[in-house]
Amino acid sequence: MAKKPQAHGDRAHARLSPSAAYRWFACAGSPVLESAFENKSSKFADHGTAAHTLGEYCIANDCDAADFAGGHVNIKTGKVHKAAGEGNGIFEVDDEMVEGVQLYVDTVRSFIAPGDDVEIECKLDLTHIEGMEFGTGDFLRYRGSEKHLVICDLKYGKGVPVEVKRNEQLLTYADGTAKRFHNRGLDKITMVIVQPRCPPPKEDSDVVWLNPEGTARSWTIDVLDLAEFRFDLTEAAAKTREAECWAGAADFHARFTVAGDHCKFCRAATTCPTLKRFALAEAELEFGDTPPSVSELEAETIATVLAKAGTLKDWIKRVEERAHALALEGSPPPHWKLVHSTSHRKFRDEVSAEFLHDVTGITVEELLTEPKLRSPAQVEKLLGAKRKKEIEGLVYKPKGKIILAPEDDPRPAVKPDAESEFA
DSSP, rough: OOOOOOGGGGGOOOTTOOOHHHHHOOTTHHHHHTTOOOOOOOOOHHHHHHHHHHHHHHHHHOOOOOGGOOEEEEETTTTESSSOOOOOOOOOOHHHHHHHHHHHHHHHHHTTOOOOOOEEEEEEEEESTTTTOEEEEEEEEETTTTTTEEEEEEESSSSSSOOOTTTTHHHHHHHHHHHHTTTOOOOOEEEEEEEEEEEOOOOOSSSESSSSTTOOOOEEEEEEHHHHOOOOOHHHHHHHHHHHHHTTOOTTHHHHOOGGGGGGTOOOTTTTHHHHHHHHHEEEEEEOOOOOOGGGGOOOHHHHHHHHHHHHHHHHHHHHHHHHHHHTHHHHOOTEEEEEEOEEEEETHHHHHHHHHHHHHOOOHHHHEEEEEOOOHHHHHHTTTTTTGGGGGGEEEEOOOOOEEETTSOOOOOOOGOGGGGG
């Protein structure tokens, strides 16, 4: 059905990476600044790589994430194992990964029909845009009878919600993929973001929620919209090439760098004077007329900043606690509301190991992980994919904790006086 993907660790990185397009669209100088730093991974990125690897395997081999519950993913080899493991590059397939990856796998499968062209972890040629090389898409599907292209991307991070509408990364993938099928015709492109561990951002009404929580969502455009984006992409890439020519110039940062939310994962963030000025202005920290770069700070100065940061964090935490208390009393701060956080499936209270044994035939010993009953995902693994529906009626997904969120958060508001949790 799909081409065998290459291990994540063996994949090259393009200078103008589509995954960082949101940054170099906003800050043309960022690619040349980042080139001075090694492209190191982080434990969070590696965790995401493990989830991607499991998703790729399940799609390519027509199996489910629950088949590997309690097992592990080795991101160095790109292999998935049903047995537990430990060591560098080893990530456990826990319940959260099972549920998150399965949402991605189910979303992808919902778009596939016999006769479709399907590819996972596909390398896309972007050389028609001067200065660009390639990108690697998580999943693409082309249906010739409808001249319809679907591009799906798994985002496993939980800290920053990713918008699907006008997403520069997916639009760049769409532009690269359109080249493949231009001779067969292309009328519309659907882009999909699956971000199972993060509440969805606020997006326009033309974004379609593919599941009730909005952690899988899509946005569809036509080829004219894609042509307009190609013009913007060409301009943005040209601006980065111009920035390369000005590297080292006295006014480089004034001409080509812009600070903002896109700086969060920039490798040059610690030495960028534009971001430094922005951060100091935001925090109102006083170091004089010419504040030093972070790499030049002396130990005593670092200690002072850390002390102030600790005080600020403590104060913010108390503000958050006070805001939450006010909201529970029915008086949330303006523009904020209470919502349910993400939760995971559990067996109903009346379900015991003995009861499950009667339903499934699995021994009580196998159903228990001392002293608790195994999770639904782990029991599904014991049953196998063909029998997992046998326990559907025994499983429920509890409401998440009640937390404070901005009023434009797409999750429905919770009225505390109507919730038994506050009894």
